[in-house]
Amino acid sequence: ILNVEQSPQSLHVQEGDSTNFTCSFPSSNFYALHWYRWETAKSPEALFVMTLNGDEKKKGRISATLNTKEGYSYLYIKGSQPEDSATYLCAFRMDSSYKLIFGSGTRLLVRP
């Protein structure tokens, strides 16, 4: 059974703090790693699709890095805002099939 682990499970920060969380995945048979943001009562929204070891992607104040050899990805949020409050999910893809294996998510709450 393939395991995708995310840590921490939840995180409370003050507005303006920078924060980061981790996604761990099997380091063999890597194909792609996805990050999604899921706000309450909305649909999951794609942030990044990462495919190459050493990839770094950025979208506004959010960035992500990828290490396929050791099997982890970090998501960073610079200067957190209350609207960043959401659950951040990573999803691992091991081959060219369509199957994504999701982690349980990191729930971020940004206090004003």
Add this chain to the structure above:
Amino acid sequence: DTEVTQTPKHLVMGMTNKKSLKCEQHMGHRAMYWYKQKAKKPPELMFVYSYEKLSINESVPSRFSPECPNSSLLNLHLHALQPEDSALYLCASSQGRGQFSNQPQHFGDGTRLSIL
């Protein structure tokens, strides 16, 4: 506004009922997905349709029956469900295979299903 539309948003049904969940997208995507998500758990893949053909069935019980009438529509027919089937059912789509195979999935808002 999400580009993947799911109906209904909420559904309550008895164990002997037959109902259907519907999903629609008009982005020209050729892969469509059903996921099941229980509280505080990650979404679990149920089915994938690729170019209107069933590509993946994750050993889902036969009381769930998917259907893809055309490239824009995906249905999930429900019959004789159990209380443990109560969950959020998410539909998603993506562009397809080949050069598009590493595009993200686009999700609907989900149908919250409760089995009495």
